[in-house]
Amino acid sequence: MAEGKRVTRRGFIKGSLGAAAAFTIVPRHVLGGAGNTAPSEKFGAALIGCGGRGNGTFGGLGPNVEKLAICDVKFLKKADNKTIYSDFRRLLERKDIDMVAIATPPHWHALISIAAMEAGKDVLCEKPMTRFIAEGRAIVNAAKRYKRIFQVGTYGRFGASKDKNKILTHKIMASGLLKNCKAVHRKRGGLKVQQWSGIVNAQPHPIPDSLDWDMYCGPSPLRPYHPHRFGGSHRGYWDYEGGGLTDMGQHHYDPVQWEFAKDYTSPVEIEAYAPPAHPEACAMWGWVELKYADGLTFTFESNEWGKPYDRKEDRGVSLSDLSEADQRKIKDMPDPKPLVSFPEAVRTRKEPGGHAEAAHHSATLMHLANMAIRTGRKLRYDPVKEQIIGNEEANRLVNIPMRAPWHL
Amino acid sequence: MAKASEKLAELVGRMPEPDGKGMYCADIDKDKIEGAIAEIHKGGRENILGVIDMLVEPGKGDDVKAHYALHCLGLHVCNINDRRGRRRFGATLASQLGGDRPKGVQAYLIQELQSFGGRETVEKLKALAGNKALAQPVAMALEAIRGGG
Numbered sequence: 001m002a003e004g005k006r007v008t009r010r011g012f013i014k015g016s017l018g019a020a021a022a023f024t025i026v027p028r029h030v031l032g033g034a035g036n037t038a039p040s041e042k043f044g045a046a047l048i049g050c051g052g053r054g055n056g057t058f059g060g061l062g063p064n065v066e067k068l069a070i071c072d073v074k075f076l077k078k079a080d081n082k083t084i085y086s087d088f089r090r091l092l093e094r095k096d097i098d099m100v101a102i103a104t105p106p107h108w109h110a111l112i113s114i115a116a117m118e119a120g121k122d123v124l125c126e127k128p129m130t131r132f133i134a135e136g137r138a139i140v141n142a143a144k145r146y147k148r149i150f151q152v153g154t155y156g157r158f159g160a161s162k163d164k165n166k167i168l169t170h171k172i173m174a175s176g177l178l179k180n181c182k183a184v185h186r187k188r189g190g191l192k193v194q195q196w197s198g199i200v201n202a203q204p205h206p207i208p209d210s211l212d213w214d215m216y217c218g219p220s221p222l223r224p225y226h227p228h229r230f231g232g233s234h235r236g237y238w239d240y241e242g243g244g245l246t247d248m249g250q251h252h253y254d255p256v257q258w259e260f261a262k263d264y265t266s267p268v269e270i271e272a273y274a275p276p277a278h279p280e281a282c283a284m285w286g287w288v289e290l291k292y293a294d295g296l297t298f299t300f301e302s303n304e305w306g307k308p309y310d311r312k313e314d315r316g317v318s319l320s321d322l323s324e325a326d327q328r329k330i331k332d333m334p335d336p337k338p339l340v341s342f343p344e345a346v347r348t349r350k351e352p353g354g355h356a357e358a359a360h361h362s363a364t365l366m367h368l369a370n371m372a373i374r375t376g377r378k379l380r381y382d383p384v385k386e387q388i389i390g391n392e393e394a395n396r397l398v399n400i401p402m403r404a405p406w407h408l
Numbered sequence: 409m410a411k412a413s414e415k416l417a418e419l420v421g422r423m424p425e426p427d428g429k430g431m432y433c434a435d436i437d438k439d440k441i442e443g444a445i446a447e448i449h450k451g452g453r454e455n456i457l458g459v460i461d462m463l464v465e466p467g468k469g470d471d472v473k474a475h476y477a478l479h480c481l482g483l484h485v486c487n488i489n490d491r492r493g494r495r496r497f498g499a500t501l502a503s504q505l506g507g508d509r510p511k512g513v514q515a516y517l518i519q520e521l522q523s524f525g526g527r528e529t530v531e532k533l534k535a536l537a538g539n540k541a542l543a544q545p546v547a548m549a550l551e552a553i554r555g556g557g
Contacts, residue, residue: 199430200476204467221519222544224466236431275438276445279479279519283432305436376487393486393523401522401551403544 042066043346044096048088048112049104049126050074052232057103057126057153062343068097072104073212086212088112092119099346102126103153105240107220110135111406117148122346126153127250129356129363131241133386134399136360138408143356151342151352152359156255161339161353166259171333172317173296174261177326181295183260184312187252189303192244198236198281202226219402223280236282242370243282245300249366253298254354257365260296263358266383267365268293272372273306288369293383300369371397416451416458419444423473423480432476445480449493456481456500460517465510475516482524498525502532511541518542522549529553 045065047058050072058067071085079086091097092115099122102112106128113123129152130136143150160166172178204224207213213225220239223229234240235247257263267290274285286306290298301309319327339353364386371394372379380389388394402408422444427434448455459481462474485493501517502525509517518536521529522545530553536546 194433197431197433200432201426201430201472275436276441276480276483284436376483396552401548
């Protein structure tokens, strides 16, 4: 104890509570000791959502994990609540599980991620991170509140952060020296628009005995069962995802967002060219243009419907966009620190490369694009308040009400 | 009246046919859809009711075009910034709740109010909060309209 410092009763209690709180947020695998695994050994892990992306997402947890349990709403008949679960809440009660991989359809990502972090688990969540913007902010807040590691399951930014040219772009954009950015990044095709469209004339089918359909629908409306709403093709319905745009968009734009140093902000103007959207099924659209406050423009171009985008050509940023004095400043800037992988983040408690805030902003790109498609209007967005300006119908898509009892 | 219904049926008939997979992925003509919707909108409340009359309970028939047309009408009144038209759209949908229309149809109308309904629909929605079949969509619509969603 420092000389001259007196310990009051109140101070002692406060300090003890702080120590207890600190103890509870350090995972057992970091502490080691009797009955617990040490850092050099394996982490207890679980997979929630055992469809097509399940094993791939689980693999991202790293080499030192032991799969202790799996969970899926299709395990209604074979769930033993020991190694196989159909309700994620039962699985999250287990103290021997340190981390979870979440590969459910996206309408469950936010609620399960938040519940897992509240239960003290680190989370690796399949992309797209969320179904709507407010879910992303809730995940960011939960990761901070519970001091958990959250990483989204897309890894392109790790490669981008090692590319010399992309590092230069990152430094120019992060410097704030480029006041009027003329850069345009166009994503042409590869967004699986037809592939992940929904059926508009689906008729109700009997629910399979093994499937907990109510739990599958969860926070989304309880619809009549149809097999196309389940098992991968769920991507074609607004209830669960947002079509090929959200399925592929975060893969593409998450590294681009890092390159252009936009991990902490979002576009301010969004305009789409599309036919009127269907209320439930994702369908065709032509292109979406998203502009940041500094002028940087991103596009999504389907190449599957309508007239092609012809407003702007691709254009990067370069040192020659800056004055000679500013060019010298960029050359003197240190390179950004290497991004931390999920396994390293779990071990060291450092922020992972695809952390919640960055992932929330890259998911927001797709959500804004889909909101412009769904409303048919040019949107203005406030990236600080995370609200659409002057458009009530579009704002209703920022924070979509959930079906009771589920809520953010 | 019969003539108006024929005209409305023809306009709704201009909505796209689902493709071979049941999707809206082929022959989607934006101008044709928007032109027909603008015509339907001109018919006011009578046409909104006419489109609602074409809706059926899921699994009880084919209402694909009317289902889409009603949503497009909601988009249209918002996109042309027709405040009166939007209130009329909401009030007309709300007026069809609580009666003997099939519950699946009413659930769809409530879903549309979640997207486009205003305060003029709140009392009608609140009256259905105790309806077991409709309570969930009603709660979601009210949350959206009151600004929670």
